[in-house]
Amino acid sequence: MHDSFQVKEAIAEIIIQVKDVDEKIFGVILEIFKKEKVQDCIGYLSDDENHKHLEQQIFQQSDNKKKQCEIIKNLKQINDVLKKIKDHDFNNQDFSEESKLSLIQNIKDDKQNKEFLQFLVHLTSIDETLIQAGSNSLHILVQMKVDFRNKNFENIKIQNISLVGATFVQCNLSGSEFNSVNINGMNLNGAILFNCKWNNLKIHELNQLVCQTYYARSVCFSSDGNTLVSGGGNGFGTYDDSVCLWDVKAGQQKAKLKGHINIVYSVCFSPDGNTLASGSQDQSIRLWDVKTGQQKAKLDGHTSGILSVCISPDGNTLASSSYDQSIRLWDVKTKKKQAKLYGHTSTVYSVCFSPDGKTLASGSADKFIHLWDAKTGHQKAKLDGHTNYVMSVSFSPDGNTLASGSADKFIRLWDAKTGQQKAKLDGHTSEIMSVCFSPDGNTLASGSSDNLICLWDVKTGQSNAKLEGHRSAVYSVCFCPVGNILVSGGGNRFPTYDGPIRVWDVKTGQQKTKLEGHSSAVFSVCFSQDGNTLASCSADKFICLWDVKTGQQKTKLVGHSNYVYSVCFSYDGNTLASGSADDVICLWDVKTGQQKAKLKGHTNIVYSVCFSPDGNTLASGSADDFICLWDVKTGQQKAKLEGHCCTVFSVCFSPDGKTLASGSDDNSIRLWDVQTGQQKANLNGHQYTVNSVCFSPDGNTLASGSSDMSIRLWDVKTRSQKAKLDGQISCINSVCFSPDGNTLASGSFDKSICLWDVKTGQQKAKLDGHTSTVLSVCFSRDGKILASGSWDNSILLWDIQNGKAISSADKIYKDILAQFKAPLCLNNPQPESNNAIILRISQIPLFQAQGALILKGDFINHEGYDLKQLFKSKGSCFLEDFKQK
Numbered sequence: 001m002h003d004s005f006q007v008k009e010a011i012a013e014i015i016i017q018v019k020d021v022d023e024k025i026f027g028v029i030l031e032i033f034k035k036e037k038v039q040d041c042i043g044y045l046s047d048d049e050n051h052k053h054l055e056q057q058i059f060q061q062s063d064n065k066k067k068q069c070e071i072i073k074n075l076k077q078i079n080d081v082l083k084k085i086k087d088h089d090f091n092n093q094d095f096s097e098e099s100k101l102s103l104i105q106n107i108k109d110d111k112q113n114k115e116f117l118q119f120l121v122h123l124t125s126i127d128e129t130l131i132q133a134g135s136n137s138l139h140i141l142v143q144m145k146v147d148f149r150n151k152n153f154e155n156i157k158i159q160n161i162s163l164v165g166a167t168f169v170q171c172n173l174s175g176s177e178f179n180s181v182n183i184n185g186m187n188l189n190g191a192i193l194f195n196c197k198w199n200n201l202k203i204h205e206l207n208q209l210v211c212q213t214y215y216a217r218s219v220c221f222s223s224d225g226n227t228l229v230s231g232g233g234n235g236f237g238t239y240d241d242s243v244c245l246w247d248v249k250a251g252q253q254k255a256k257l258k259g260h261i262n263i264v265y266s267v268c269f270s271p272d273g274n275t276l277a278s279g280s281q282d283q284s285i286r287l288w289d290v291k292t293g294q295q296k297a298k299l300d301g302h303t304s305g306i307l308s309v310c311i312s313p314d315g316n317t318l319a320s321s322s323y324d325q326s327i328r329l330w331d332v333k334t335k336k337k338q339a340k341l342y343g344h345t346s347t348v349y350s351v352c353f354s355p356d357g358k359t360l361a362s363g364s365a366d367k368f369i370h371l372w373d374a375k376t377g378h379q380k381a382k383l384d385g386h387t388n389y390v391m392s393v394s395f396s397p398d399g400n401t402l403a404s405g406s407a408d409k410f411i412r413l414w415d416a417k418t419g420q421q422k423a424k425l426d427g428h429t430s431e432i433m434s435v436c437f438s439p440d441g442n443t444l445a446s447g448s449s450d451n452l453i454c455l456w457d458v459k460t461g462q463s464n465a466k467l468e469g470h471r472s473a474v475y476s477v478c479f480c481p482v483g484n485i486l487v488s489g490g491g492n493r494f495p496t497y498d499g500p501i502r503v504w505d506v507k508t509g510q511q512k513t514k515l516e517g518h519s520s521a522v523f524s525v526c527f528s529q530d531g532n533t534l535a536s537c538s539a540d541k542f543i544c545l546w547d548v549k550t551g552q553q554k555t556k557l558v559g560h561s562n563y564v565y566s567v568c569f570s571y572d573g574n575t576l577a578s579g580s581a582d583d584v585i586c587l588w589d590v591k592t593g594q595q596k597a598k599l600k601g602h603t604n605i606v607y608s609v610c611f612s613p614d615g616n617t618l619a620s621g622s623a624d625d626f627i628c629l630w631d632v633k634t635g636q637q638k639a640k641l642e643g644h645c646c647t648v649f650s651v652c653f654s655p656d657g658k659t660l661a662s663g664s665d666d667n668s669i670r671l672w673d674v675q676t677g678q679q680k681a682n683l684n685g686h687q688y689t690v691n692s693v694c695f696s697p698d699g700n701t702l703a704s705g706s707s708d709m710s711i712r713l714w715d716v717k718t719r720s721q722k723a724k725l726d727g728q729i730s731c732i733n734s735v736c737f738s739p740d741g742n743t744l745a746s747g748s749f750d751k752s753i754c755l756w757d758v759k760t761g762q763q764k765a766k767l768d769g770h771t772s773t774v775l776s777v778c779f780s781r782d783g784k785i786l787a788s789g790s791w792d793n794s795i796l797l798w799d800i801q802n803g804k805a806i807s808s809a810d811k812i813y814k815d816i817l818a819q820f821k822a823p824l825c826l827n828n829p830q831p832e833s834n835n836a837i838i839l840r841i842s843q844i845p846l847f848q849a850q851g852a853l854i855l856k857g858d859f860i861n862h863e864g865y866d867l868k869q870l871f872k873s874k875g876s877c878f879l880e881d882f883k884q885k
Contacts, residue, residue: 011090011099012106015113018081021074023115028058029078030119033126041127042086045079082130085120091133093160100140108144117141125155125175135161142166145550149799149838162202165845167551169799169838180862185845188852188876189836190799196857198867205469205847206485206503206861207251207869209244216489216501218266218476222273225482227254227290230489230501231264231278243267243278245290248480251503251869255293259286266308270315275332277318279306285320287335297335301328308350312374313357319374321348327362329377339377343370350392354416355399361416363390369404371419381419385412392434397441401458405432411446413458423461427454434476436486443506445486447474451771451792453488455506468792468844469502471751471771479506483863503870505861517842518544522789524566524776528573531780533590534787535576536795536841537564543578545590548785548797551839555593559586566608570615575632577618579606585620587632597635601628608650613657617674621648627662629674639677643670650692655699659716663690669704669714681719685712692734697741701758705732711746711756723761728754734776738800739783747774753788755800755835769796769837769848785838794842798835850875 032054038044045051051072058071089095107113117137124134139161141148148168155175162182169187174194182202209230216232228246243257243264262281269276275296276288285299285306304323311318311332318330327341327348346365353360353374360372369383369390388407395402395416402414411425411432430449437444443464444456453467453474467488476489484507520539527534533554534546543557543564562581569576575596576588585599585606604623611618617638618630627641627648646665653660659680660672669683669690688707695702701722702714711725711732730749737744743764744756753767753774772792779786779800786798837848849871855878859867872878 009084009088010102011085011088011095012103014081014084014088014090015103015116016106016110018077018116019110019112021077021112021116023112025058025071025074025078026115026119029054030122030126032057033123038126039128041123041130042079042082045075045082051075081116085133086129088133090136091130093132095132095136100136100143103140104144114141114144114146118146121153121156121158124157128157131157131159135159139163145552147549167839169836184847185840186847187837187840188849189838190851191849192853193857193876194853194855196854196859198857198859200862201860201867202505202507202862203847203867203870204465204467204505205870206505206865206867207501207873209246209251209253209501209503209869209873216475217263219478219487219489219501220267220269221248221478221480221487222269222290223271223481224273225480225485227269227273228487228501229267229269229276231267231280232489233260233263243276243288245276245293246501248485248503249865251866257288257293257295259295259298260284262305265306268309268311270311270332271313272315275311275315277309277311279309279320281305283322285309285318285330287318287332299330299335299337301337302326307348310351310353310360312353313355317353317357317374319351319353319360321351321362323347325364327351327360327372329360329374341372341377341379343372343379343382344368347389349390352393352395354395355397359395359399359416361393361395361402363393363404363406365389367406369393369402369414371402371416383414383419383421385421385424386410389431391432394435394437394444396437396458397439401437401441403435403437403444405435405446405448407431409448411435411444411456413444413461425456425461425463427456427463427466428452430473433474436477436479438479438486438506439481443479445477445479445506447477447488447490449473451490453477453486453504455486466844467504468771468846469504485863485865502873503865505863517795518542518793519843520793521772521791522775522793522795523564525778525787525789525795526567526569526576527778527780527785527787528569528590529571529781530573531782531785533569533573534795534797535567535569536789537567537578538789538793539563541580543567543576543588545576545593546795546841548780548839551797551841557586557588557593557595559588559595559598560584563605565606568609568611568618570611570632571613572615575611575615577609577611579609579620579622581605583622585609585618585630587618587635599628599630599635599637601630601637601640602626605647607647610651610653610660612653612674613655617653617657619651619653619660621651621662621664623647625664627651627660627672629660629677641672641677641679643672643679643682644668649689652693652695652702654695654716655697659699661693661695661702663693663704663706665689667706669693669702671702671716671719683714683719683721685721685724686710688731691732694735694737694744696737696758697739701737701741703735703737703744705735705746707731711735711744713744713758713761725756725761725763727763728752733774736777736779736786738779739781743783743800745777745779745786747777747788747790749773751790753777753786753798765835767798767835767837769798769840769850770794771846786835792842793844794840794846796837797839797841799838800835848874852876853879855879 120134120137124131135158150170152172157177159179165185167187170190172192178198180200216230218231230244245255260280264280266279287297302322308321321327329338344364348364350363360374362370371381386406392405402416413423428448434447446454451470455464470490474490486504486506518538525536537543545555560580564580566579578586587597602622606622608621620628629639644664648664650663671681686706692705713723728748734747746754751770755765770790776789788796
């Protein structure tokens with residue numbers, strides 16, 4: 001391919017030949033092609049009669065009545081370029097990376113060339129000879145982060161490309177055909193997906209299975225990989241403390257096995273797949289007939305909850321471990337206890353047989369791992385290395401390596417024969433709950449309380465990938481014996497946190513897809529006055545400036561030596577202020593990215609910065625308990641406001657610039673006279689830390705968010721509380737008024753964002769998308785977009801005002817939507833949000849399909865697994881379901 005490519009014209013040089021073509025001509029040509037059902041685009045354009053017809057149509061639809069000679073020239077240019085592309089490597093599956101980068105570099109600033117690439121994408125719905133060229137065009141456009149919002153891509157045919165991170169918010173993709181396409185991190189929020197045929201898809205996250213109402217503590221595959229079992233519950237007795245059986249490919253529940261009266265901590269199949277063992281907090285082990293779902297036996301003996309069960313490779317012996325510090329061996333056939341193994345001095349969290357069945361490994365809260373002779377019950381070895389609880393142990397398929405996961409945040413690999421440590425894997429930021437080897441032994445999966453799953457290369461000890469999707473602790477990970485499937489179980493005691501079971505495609509999950517973003521928690525986000533730029537700051541010590549439309553990073557500001565907690569644009573948008581844990585405030589030139597000044601005066605962390613409306617004064621709040629007012633031009637401190645007795649977390653100027661509000665760890669809100677520096681009022685009512693304060697646009701109302709889980713609205717003139725907004729179930733970290741003052745947004749520790757009607761105090765919508773604490777929320781100046789920053793290292797941009805059903809070019813979709821309008825409303829009586837996430841800026845891609853409307857069609861991954869459950873778990877609406885109801 002490379003030799004032939006050298007003698008051919010570079011694709012960039014071909015495409016720029018249409019840079020002077022009026023972009024509206026592309027639309028006219030497409031209309032005519034569709035109307036006349038053209039299948040050979042180049043042949044049609046080459047015919048003289050057709051050429052004249054096109055000339056006439058373009059002339060009639062041209063706004064400025066282009067000269068006929070210009071139209072003829074444009075049509076010839078388009079046809080010549082299409083001919084060249086058809087025979088070019090660009091129309092082949094193996095189009096080179098080097099050529100792709102060259103193309104992006106040459107056309108990234110040219111609007112006409114981007115329009116031509118979209119024209120090529122649309123041609124895939126017409127001319128099958130140009131499908132790969134159109135597919136590569138779409139890939140290029142995604143790489144350049146072209147904004148596709150509300151676009152119509154009906155009937156396009158796309159193949160053999162990656163669309164990782166593509167944003168198709170509220171697009172019409174009905175009738176589209178995708179084959180062998182990587183859809184990791186794709187955003188399909190609010191999209192219309194009628195009669196799609198998507199096959200051989202590549203995506204690391206397959207399905208989210210919901211059985212246990214609150215969390216899945218353990219998951220396990222049958223030996224043939226067709227059935228999955230999960231155990232969980234919440235331990236409250238009145239909910240689902242049950243065992244579920246699932247059809248893996250269909251993602252459907254096959255059976256629910258009831259009998260346990262408390263949390264099911266562990267489940268395990270026998271090697272032949274006919275028997276299932278489950279261990280519970282109710283101190284019992286139960287054996288189940290997988291085919292009938294009937295209980296075969298109940299094994300009693302432990303004096304406390306059972307945390308782990310494992311059946312030996314020959315199916316004859318069951319090992320169990322418990323809070324009672326013991327391990328017990330049971331005869332599966334007779335249901336009798338064989339032995340009781342003592343040696344650990346604390347809770348035994350995990351037991352696992354070696355592949356040959358001769359050795360049993362156990363991990364305990366006493367920080368040790370024991371290796372036991374499975375026949376005699378004698379201890380063979382004691383592995384010492386972890387500095388905290390050992391939560392999980394797992395043998396490699398060849399039995400030579402033992403992996404252990406611990407509350408010390410590390411995974412250790414041990415030589416199973418010698419007991420020597422081979423490697424220490426470092427990557428999680430919280431306790432490791434579960435470890436499991438892949439069938440070939442080359443990959444180790446780990447689940448953690450940091451909500452992540454890590455995939456490790458066993459030979460090198462390096463992390464291959466991080467799978468993000470769970471919103472709380474990952475308790476269990478398990479590889480399918482066949483294929484490249486991994487299942488994880490997680491969740492929390494509270495229903496708002498997580499969908500408990502997720503299925504992942506390990507093969508595509510190993511791809512190192514890098515989306516630009518912060519590498520740590522995003523503490524603050526702020527829009528520029530014109531709404532085109534978003535500033536964010538993070539625990540990674542950096543400040544980033546982003547293009548709001550594309551999500552591309554415009555500038556990275558480097559200067560702080562510690563966490564950056566707050567950013568704020570001046571009202572003219574030329575200056576950005578930042579406050580940091582290095583006790584310093586920096587002023588930055590937004591255009592050049594250069595640091596203009598360093599303001600020193602605080603003696604502790606600067607948590608909040610805010611410009612006055614005239615841009616002349618900057619206020620800052622700090623952990624030194626003081627508020628400082630600074631002269632922006634000179635960088636000199638103008639005043640030091642004393643009154644708070646604890647950390648000042650938030651400061652905000654009133655719209656007229658005369659009053660400054662501050663919120664503090666002393667539970668109070670204070671109002672200050674900016675001119676005199678004197679305290680005007682002390683607003684008391686919150687019971688815990690006031691994390692955020694914000695004035696309404698008219699200056700009459702002040703909103704405050706607190707760790708007491710409440711939002712309060714205050715009358716600034718009377719200095720009295722007007723309302724208390726309750727609804728979020730954790731501390732409120734950030735509040736922000738919309739520009740019209742009618743809506744208040746709040747970000748919470750519970751990972752959600754709430755939108756409130758300021759007049760009524762009622763919750764209008766709840767936005768779920770972050771996988772960890774929401775630290776900051778900010779409206780764009782036109783009120784159409786809300787930005788949110790989170791501890792999950794991501795920034796989300798939300799479409800606040802649109803939220804409308806997408807209108808299709810074809811009347812049929814309007815008619816179909818009209819049929820389902822009433823049932824949709826009836827089935828969603830609670831406050832629902834149509835506010836789509838229009839952009840996600842993160843290092844880890846996350847598949848999104850909230851509010852996508854789906855009717856018929858196929859969504860199948862490359863191993864034959866149906867992804868419809870995944871779409872449902874992401875909040876998609878299957879219209880057939882409503883029709884059936």
